[in-house]
Amino acid sequence: MKVYHLYSGGKDSSLAAWILTRLGYEVRLVTVSFGLLDNWRYAREAAQTLGFEHEVLYLPRGVLEKAAEMAIKDGHPNNAIQFIHEKALEAIASMPEVERVSDGTRRDDRVPFLDLPKARSLEDRFGVAYIRPLLGLGYKTIRELTEGLFVVEIRESEELQKADYEVELRHMLREKGIDPLEIFPKRHYQSRVLGWREK
């Protein structure tokens, strides 16, 4: 039972990956890149430290272009992040060998988040099962599980070296002469997993 898990190297997607292994799945981590930066390497490092298989899936740069335009038009990144996330899930789900797709989205997330019709649509269009191990967990539960499992580094998004697609989105905004700080929330903390707390 192999599952392809969208992975950023952060604590949520790492916790979701761990839960999948506990349920008996063989987990393959997939990090999305647009080829603009090589920040996918931080996800690979985390994956290797945690002992997971890892691959990079390149998405067309046009997806990132369109996301950047959405973020500029909206003045905030929510729709852009949602758009990239959906494209990433669709790209994984469309690989012929893939029967199960998963991610680390949480109950309390506003974006990225697939509502029930979108989740079912993803499953139906691509003939996959879409698994979200964190969807039924609140922040307290996620905190107690991650604190027990991982050594985590938490920093403001602008400072943290991470494989989230937010990093390439910020980069593209800068390339377009836009300061990402005008679009992204000022104090937005991100996490990166450095390893297991204990094995």
Next chain:
Amino acid sequence: MKVYHLYSGGKDSSLAAWILTRLGYEVRLVTVSFGLLDNWRYAREAAQTLGFEHEVLYLPRGVLEKAAEMAIKDGHPNNAIQFIHEKALEAIASMPEVERVSDGTRRDDRVPFLDLPKARSLEDRFGVAYIRPLLGLGYKTIRELTEGLFVVEIRESEELQKADYEVELRHMLREKGIDPLEIFPKRHYQSRVLGWREK
């Protein structure tokens, strides 16, 4: 990390209990009864077969009375089931020793189901974490996991001897001279776990 898990003896609540143990929780199963019937015994049997601690929590019969009135007024059981489920979660969450409450509700369930504001309200009012291990799983994933884990008996609701509070609701409707088949869907399948497929 002890969690009190609302348990009917069916495959969903059994799968959720198993997932909780895989996440490192100490799981105590709780079956709700109104003292009308002793069908909680089917949940206890399943709990013992699976090796879980189990207790029965009696709710005031007035809750079932009110649910029966709702079902009769509505002509279908959805609001009644939802009402009982919320009262059951609140009763567990209000026990002084309880820090975590869980159930086996699924992504694809219409009732019983707590939407995000209701889930957060339960957590905030009682100072608990509310955990739903199946919320991020679709029917395919639930099927492949339960088929691998449990021997399950599946029958129409009217025939199956089970600890679901639906059974006492049907009984109370009959006591009021109402045929439950006029209110519950005609072909509504329920499951009961008979044991582990293999240990």
